Amino acid sequence: xxxxxxxxxxxxxxxxxxxxxxxxxxxxxxxxxxxxxxxxxxxxxxxxxxxxxxxxxxxxxxxxxxxxxxxxxxxxxxxxxxxxxxxxxxxxxxxxxxxxxxxxxxxxxxxxxxxxxxxxxxxxxxxxxxxxxxxxxxxxxxxxxxxxxxxxxxxxxxxxxxxxxxxxxxxxxxxxxxxxxxxxxxxxxxxxxxxxxxxxxxxxxxxxxxxxxxxxxxxxxxxxxxxxxxxxxxxxxxxxxxxxxxxxxxxxxxxxxxxxxxxxxxxxxxxxxxxxxxxxxxxx
Numbered sequence: 470x471x472x473x474x475x476x477x478x479x480x481x482x483x484x485x486x487x488x489x490x491x492x493x494x495x496x497x498x499x500x501x502x503x504x505x506x507x508x509x510x511x512x513x514x515x516x517x518x519x520x521x522x523x524x525x526x527x528x529x530x531x532x533x534x535x536x537x538x539x540x541x542x543x544x545x546x547x548x549x550x551x552x553x554x555x556x557x558x559x560x561x562x563x564x565x566x567x568x569x570x571x572x573x574x575x576x577x578x579x580x581x582x583x584x585x586x587x588x589x590x591x592x593x594x595x596x597x598x599x600x601x602x603x604x605x606x607x608x609x610x611x612x613x614x615x616x617x618x619x620x621x622x623x624x625x626x627x628x629x630x631x632x633x634x635x636x637x638x639x640x641x642x643x644x645x646x647x648x649x650x651x652x653x654x655x656x657x658x659x660x661x662x663x664x665x666x667x668x669x670x671x672x673x674x675x676x677x678x679x680x681x682x683x684x685x686x687x688x689x690x691x692x693x694x695x696x697x698x699x700x701x702x703x704x705x706x707x708x709x710x711x712x713x714x715x716x717x718x719x720x721x722x723x724x725x726x727x728x729x730x731x732x733x734x735x736x737x738x739x740x741x742x743x744x745x746x747x748x749x750x751x752x753x
Contacts, residue, residue, distance in 0.1 A: 470500075472523045476507065476525055476528065476529075477506055481530065485506075490568075494568055495571060503517055524547045524548065524574065525549065527548055529560075532554070535606055542731075547733065549734045550733070558745075573736060580734075581733075581734065581735070582662070582733045582734075584644075584645045584732075585727075586727035587608075589601075589602070589722050592721045605646070605709045607709045608643065609707070609708055610641075611638050611691055611706050612704060612707070614703060614705050620638065621634070622692070623691070624690070628688075632678065632681070634673050636678070638671040641668055641724050642656065642667040644663045646667075651680075654669050664726075688725045690721055690724070
């Protein structure tokens with residue numbers, strides 16, 4: 470590797486000190502780099518048409534990496550995450566390791582890890598033409614709209630009703646997303662190399678509603694039920710925490726494994742379970 474795209478969360482890299490250091494080091498080694506800046510997670514991506522990049526160096530937290538994954542998905546560029554956040558499950562590299570990591574990237578001394586994506590297609594009522602189709606690396610979340618109390622959600626798997634939730638919402642998570650919103654909602658943590666989908670209700674009004682793990686070959690459909698006739702919008706669907714789309718009673722989201730994957734550059738021979746133990750224990 471010698472051509473790098475650097476995406477920086479400029480709130481977390483104050484005064485762009487680390488970004489500048491990386492750019493200068495890449496130049497000294499005879500490589501090339503381009504820079505994209507962002508305020509928080511809202512990086513303003515440009516295409517750099519005609520330019521090829523061997524990898525993206527994402528400086529920030531997991532939100533920055535999710536943003537990179539979404540906005541550069543069509544370019545299919547591997548991502549190196551540098552953790553300037555808190556937990557940073559997606560960001561493998563710490564700031565003091567980045568120069569030695571760049572040395573290894575120049576020598577092609579790394580492994581490539583492919584992370585499963587899921588796709589969600591939104592249908593309004595009985596319409597057969599979708600109004601939205603999007604892809605998520607972490608999760609697709611259906612949550613209550615505005616100040617509504619709870620929402621009703623009917624869950625189908627491969628055409629069969631699996632459960633009906635009265636809850637604040639539901640999370641459909643990838644293995645990568647199991648350590649995100651899914652975890653805080655009480656869902657299971659799974660190894661990111663697995664090939665499954667997790668359905669986790671958010672604050673269900675039930676003593677028995679639990680997370681369910683499904684095969685990546687399954688098709689999951691979420692139907693929004695009518696709870697209050699006086700309220701048109703019952704729920705919102707969002708992909709990887711991005712701005713959501715309003716849903717009304719009768720609307721459906723069809724979810725399945727995506728054809729695309731997110732490529733993550735893996736540099737250290739540390740198991741997911743070691744990372745999990747270290748991140749969680751340090752955060753307590």
